[in-house]
Amino acid sequence: MAEMQTEREAVTAPSDVIIETRNLSRVYPGVTALDQVNYRVWRNKVNVLIGENGAGKSTMMKMLAGVETPSGGEILLDGKPVSLTSTHQAEKHGISIIFQELNLFPNMNVMDNIFIANEFFQRGRINEKYQYQLAKALLERLELDVDPYTQLNELGIGHQQLVEIARALSKDTRVLIMDEPTSALSQSEVKVLFNVIEQLKRRGVTIIYISHRLEELMEIGDHITIFRDGRFISAREVSEASVPWIIEQMVGDKKKHFDYQPAPQGETVLEVSGLTALRQNGGYRLKDVTFNLRKGEVVGIYGLLGAGRTELFKGLIGLMGCQQGSVTLNGECLDRHNFQQRLKKGIALVPEDRQAEGMVQLMSIKTNMTLSALSLRGFRWAFNRLSPAKEQSDVERMIQQLAIKVSDSDLPITSLSGGNQQKVVLGKALLTEPEVVLLDEPTRGIDVGAKTDVYHLIGRMAQQGLAVMFSSSELDEVMALADRVLVMADGGITADLPRAEVTREKLIRASTPHE
Numbered sequence: 001m002a003e004m005q006t007e008r009e010a011v012t013a014p015s016d017v018i019i020e021t022r023n024l025s026r027v028y029p030g031v032t033a034l035d036q037v038n039y040r041v042w043r044n045k046v047n048v049l050i051g052e053n054g055a056g057k058s059t060m061m062k063m064l065a066g067v068e069t070p071s072g073g074e075i076l077l078d079g080k081p082v083s084l085t086s087t088h089q090a091e092k093h094g095i096s097i098i099f100q101e102l103n104l105f106p107n108m109n110v111m112d113n114i115f116i117a118n119e120f121f122q123r124g125r126i127n128e129k130y131q132y133q134l135a136k137a138l139l140e141r142l143e144l145d146v147d148p149y150t151q152l153n154e155l156g157i158g159h160q161q162l163v164e165i166a167r168a169l170s171k172d173t174r175v176l177i178m179d180e181p182t183s184a185l186s187q188s189e190v191k192v193l194f195n196v197i198e199q200l201k202r203r204g205v206t207i208i209y210i211s212h213r214l215e216e217l218m219e220i221g222d223h224i225t226i227f228r229d230g231r232f233i234s235a236r237e238v239s240e241a242s243v244p245w246i247i248e249q250m251v252g253d254k255k256k257h258f259d260y261q262p263a264p265q266g267e268t269v270l271e272v273s274g275l276t277a278l279r280q281n282g283g284y285r286l287k288d289v290t291f292n293l294r295k296g297e298v299v300g301i302y303g304l305l306g307a308g309r310t311e312l313f314k315g316l317i318g319l320m321g322c323q324q325g326s327v328t329l330n331g332e333c334l335d336r337h338n339f340q341q342r343l344k345k346g347i348a349l350v351p352e353d354r355q356a357e358g359m360v361q362l363m364s365i366k367t368n369m370t371l372s373a374l375s376l377r378g379f380r381w382a383f384n385r386l387s388p389a390k391e392q393s394d395v396e397r398m399i400q401q402l403a404i405k406v407s408d409s410d411l412p413i414t415s416l417s418g419g420n421q422q423k424v425v426l427g428k429a430l431l432t433e434p435e436v437v438l439l440d441e442p443t444r445g446i447d448v449g450a451k452t453d454v455y456h457l458i459g460r461m462a463q464q465g466l467a468v469m470f471s472s473s474e475l476d477e478v479m480a481l482a483d484r485v486l487v488m489a490d491g492g493i494t495a496d497l498p499r500a501e502v503t504r505e506k507l508i509r510a511s512t513p514h515e
Contacts (some may be wrong), residue, residue, distance in 0.1 A: 018043040018175060018206050019064065025075035028415050033059040035230045036073065041175065046197060046207045048221035048238065050214075052449045053252055055419040056228040057210050064208070065097035066090035073446075088117075091258050094174030096180050098164050100181045102355070104152055111135040111148035114167045123374050132351050138166040143192045154189055156306060157353055158185050165193065169200075174198065179207045180418070184215060186304050186473065190373055194220055212451070214243050216218065251449050262483060262499075263462035266295035270347075270436050270467060275315055275325035277491075285311045286322065289490040293467045298458060300482030301471040303511050308491040309471040311350055317349045318342045329436065338455075341373065346435035350400040350425055352471075358425035361476055366409040367393045369424050373431040398427035403453050419450040426457065437461060439470035443477065456482060475504055487511050 019041035026034040033214055034056045041047050049057050062068040066084040074081050077093055084090045087097075104113050114135050120127045128263065135148035144162045152160060161181065182190045197207055197220060217224065221238040227251040234249045268295040277285040286308055289364055293299055301309050314320035316327055319337040327334045329345055337345065351357035359368050370391050395409050402423040406416060413421060422442070429437060439458070443451045458481060461468050472478050478485055485502050486496040487510035495510035 012488075016043050017041065018077070020076040020366060021060070021064075022074050022076065024063065024075065024140065025071045025298035026056075026063060026068060026410075027071040028507070031415065033152035034063075034070075034229055036231045037227070037230070039225060039232060040235075041206060041208055042223050043206055045219075046201065046203060046209050046220055048217045048224040049208060049210050050212070050217060050224065050246065050250065051227035051233075052419070053347055054229070054420055055250075056230040057227055058318075058417060059181055059230075060227070061097060061179055061208065061210065061322050064090070064175075065095055065177055067097075067276070091171060091173075093353045094172065095173070096168045096171050096173040097177040097179065098168045102157070102160055102164055102353075103403055104160060104164060104167075107151075108164055109149050109151055110139070110146060110155075113152055114138065114148070114170055116167075118167075118171060128456075134170065135166070135341070136490035138169055139163075141196065141280065142166055145313045151224070154192055156310075157191075158189060158306075159288070160184060162189065167419075169196070172448075173205060175208065176208075177464055179210045180212070181209075182211060182213065186306075187305075189432075190216070194206075196313060214246060217246075218243065220362050225445075228252060237320050240350070259479060261459060261463075263296040263298070263459070263465075265297050265483075266465060268292045268317075269330055271297050271326075271328040272316070273326050275312070275322050277311060277315055277320060277322045282383070285493040287490065289325065291493065291496065293469060293484060295435075295465045295467050296462050298462050298470070298481060298483045300478040300485045301469060301488060302475065302478045302485055302507050303471075303488035304473070307488040307511065309488055310440055311491065312488070313349055313351075313440050313469075313471070316342075316438060317347050319349075343432060346433075346437070347438065348429040348432050349438045350429050350440060352440040352444065354418075354422055357380055358428075361412075363413060364415050365404075365406055365424055366391065366414065367408075368413045369395050369427045370399060370431060373427050373433075394431055395427075398431065402427055402457065414429070423453075426454070430461075434466065436467045436469070439468065442470055443472070443474075475507055478502075479504070 021037055022041045023036040023038065024034055025036050037056065037060065037122050039060065040140050040514060051057050059068065063070055064084065066087045066089050069085055075084060076082070082093060084093070105116065111131055115131050120130050132148050139146055139148065142162045142165060144159060146155065146159065154161065155163070164193065166170060182193060185193065200207065209221060218438050223235065224238050224241050224246070225235040226233045226246065228250060273290050275289040280284050289312060301312070303309050304419045311320060315322045318337060329347065332345070334342055334345060399406060399409065404420050404423045406420065413424060416424065426442065458468055470481070479502055484496045485507065486493050489508055490513055495506065497506060
């Protein structure tokens with residue numbers, strides 16, 4: 001460890017360090033999230049921080065942003081110890097954060113979300129005209145064609161992510177922390193963000209950048225630091241690093257590898273015919289979507305942001321109304337069935353936005369995991385309480401099967417890292433004992449090691465005879481996992497390709513919206 005630390009200190013002169021932590025620790029009940037970490041942030045650079053889910057990255061960022069307070073150690077800013085006990089205090093020191101999970105207000109408009117708690121006043125009143133013009137300029141800078149008065153909940157999750165970035169850019173920031181900023185963005189939006197980052201660097205802003213997309217880190221980063229199991233592991237200049245080296249440092253002795261193994265396919269379990277959903281302001285959310293899904297089959301859905309992938313899943317499980325078409329499961333028409341009824345029939349959904357739609361933050365890990373199964377599995381109520389033995393055994397089985405890093409399932413779900421929260425949501429779906437599993441971006445915000453865990457889980461589900469559909473914005477992921485790929489654009493299916501016919505060129509061509 002001392003040798004690694006020496007390697008890191010040799011990267012550049014200490015005077016170029018803007019933030020430094022010394023023996024920084026953060027302990028939660030039963031879990032040490034950070035263990036005496038010495039970490040440096042280099043001035044006016046893109047400081048890449050990477051590690052598996054649960055490595056301590058987000059915990060470190062929360063302490064630098066004033067969201068969490070250290071259990072031990074100290075934080076230095078420009079060489080001087082500082083106490084960052086709130087986000088307001090951190091912002092006074094010029095440190096802002098874009099959280100991995102959106103931290104916005106869906107019932108407010110875009111402009112108010114950008115300037116909340118940072119309003120511009122004139123003569124004791126908010127200068128709304130000035131804020132509107134500034135918000136419009138920030139959105140144009142991010143190439144987001146949205147009126148600042150638009151209600152936030154009218155935007156997709158990718159556009160909401162850009163609003164979150166606009167809010168951070170509206171502040172007088174010296175250090176900008178970006179925790180998975182591209183997890184919900186399309187490739188074109190990622191390029192826009194990278195241009196913004198380069199502009200910020202030229203203006204003297206230091207960036208701390210967390211992502212699990214390794215190629216992205218190699219493109220945008222200047223320095224890379226790797227955490228594992230709450231400890232500092234290694235650091236290098238990005239120009240001296242390689243993807244194999246990064247993976248080796250991240251996973252250590254743990255072998256992470258996935259080999260595609262096709263499962264035996266049975267009869268057709270899901271039939272979708274002509275599914276169509278209209279937008280309120282005209283146009284289609286889904287347009288004449290038709291396909292079949294067989295037992296043991298893994299079907300990937302590829303498409304750009306706004307192609308209709310999430311809308312398709314919501315239409316299949318009854319969370320979104322469709323004006324035309326039909327959904328049939330095992331020969332039974334589900335068109336008149338609501339979400340709860342379709343869940344009982346055997347369709348389960350892991351939503352794209354786990355925070356808003358996949359979990360209840362005030363509840364424990366155990367309760368979150370068993371929520372969907374309560375009315376489906378015959379849990380018996382006695383004196384208004386669940387059967388503790390049944391609940392505990394199912395939860396422990398899922399924790400082991402999904403390799404969830406947790407010391408106690410009674411802890412709040414918010415005590416887990418983002419990737420482990422995602423695994424809890426996966427476990428919740430599996431406890432309903434479904435026949436069809438819909439996974440909407442199941443690896444969004446998950447590290448390379450945890451991604452492999454999810455890949456193996458998908459393979460096991462198929463081997464057990466489940467029909468699996470997953471959506472992904474990553475070409476390589478779709479090509480590696482799927483027996484068959486459906487490509488979507490403008491709400492419709494533009495290609496249905498068996499694995500043997502799938503190429504990157506075909507997927508990209510079919511996913512491009514056209515007249």
